[in-house]
Amino acid sequence: MKINNVLQINSSINNESGNSYILSKEFTTKLTSAQLKKGIKTNLVERDLVKDELPHLTQAEMAAWMTPETERTDEQSQLANISDTLVAELQNMDTLVIGMPMYNFGIPSTFKAWIDRVARAGITFKYTEQGPVGLLEGKKAIIVAARGGMYQGTPKDTQTHYLKDVMAFIGITDVQFIYAEGLNMPAKEEQLALTRDAIDNIVESLV
Numbered sequence: 616m617k618i619n620n621v622l623q624i625n626s627s628i629n630n631e632s633g634n635s636y637i638l639s640k641e642f643t644t645k646l647t648s649a650q651l652k653k654g655i656k657t658n659l660v661e662r663d664l665v666k667d668e669l670p671h672l673t674q675a676e677m678a679a680w681m682t683p684e685t686e687r688t689d690e691q692s693q694l695a696n697i698s699d700t701l702v703a704e705l706q707n708m709d710t711l712v713i714g715m716p717m718y719n720f721g722i723p724s725t726f727k728a729w730i731d732r733v734a735r736a737g738i739t740f741k742y743t744e745q746g747p748v749g750l751l752e753g754k755k756a757i758i759v760a761a762r763g764g765m766y767q768g769t770p771k772d773t774q775t776h777y778l779k780d781v782m783a784f785i786g787i788t789d790v791q792f793i794y795a796e797g798l799n800m801p802a803k804e805e806q807l808a809l810t811r812d813a814i815d816n817i818v819e820s821l822v
């Protein structure tokens with residue numbers, strides 16, 4: 616049986632009641648069931664950056680990456696293991712599903728801490744004469760962006776371009792967004808219905 620390895624990243628401070636979590640979960644559940652109908656098994660791995668309390672990147676952690684494995688102290692091995700684990704999850708997946716809350720006009724700080732762990736020179740990107748080249752290949756990302764207000768297509772949407780750039784930097788150029796906007800506005804239910812239509816359409820296009 617064909618297998619699709621899906622990695623779902625959660626960074627809502629509201630955990631399972633977060634809109635970004637609920638909608639990402641709906642996406643992965645629908646994807647799993649649509650794939651099964653086509654004879655594809657889904658292996659879903661969930662990584663919750665809030666429950667993990669992923670800390671800010673430090674110089675000591677970067678120094679641990681630079682130290683050859685056999686020369687690392689116990690503390691350096693533990694520090695290097697944080698990034699190594701997150702990078703391995705990316706390397707092993709085919710489809711990345713990111714639940715993306717907007718907090719204070721940007722991405723959650725825990726998600727930034729995740730980016731700081733997975734952008735690794737020589738592992739997920741390298742610099743060439745022509746500039747940076749991403750080293751993750753043949754993967755796609757679906758980003759489920761949940762927002763209290765409405766920003767899509769305006770300069771206030773600080774997430775879309777940034778996340779496309781970051782993904783491309785590590786080699787993931789096939790990136791699609793599903794927006795759930797206006798969730799703190801009176802028309803929340805209408806907006807959620809639009810989001811669910813988008814989820815259905817993208818699942819259908821992927822399977």
Ligand SMILES: Cc1cc2nc3c(=O)[nH]c(=O)nc-3n(C[C@H](O)[C@H](O)[C@H](O)COP(=O)(O)O)c2cc1C
Nearest residue numbers: 627633634635636716717718719720761762763764
């Ligand atoms: C600390 C915090 C900051 C927020 N800042 C913004 C913001 O800048 N713009 C916005 O549209 N919504 C903002 N919101 C609303 C969230 O984007 C909205 O509640 C969304 O559902 C968050 O995703 P979550 O439910 O998965 O946590 C903020 C919410 C919180 C808790």
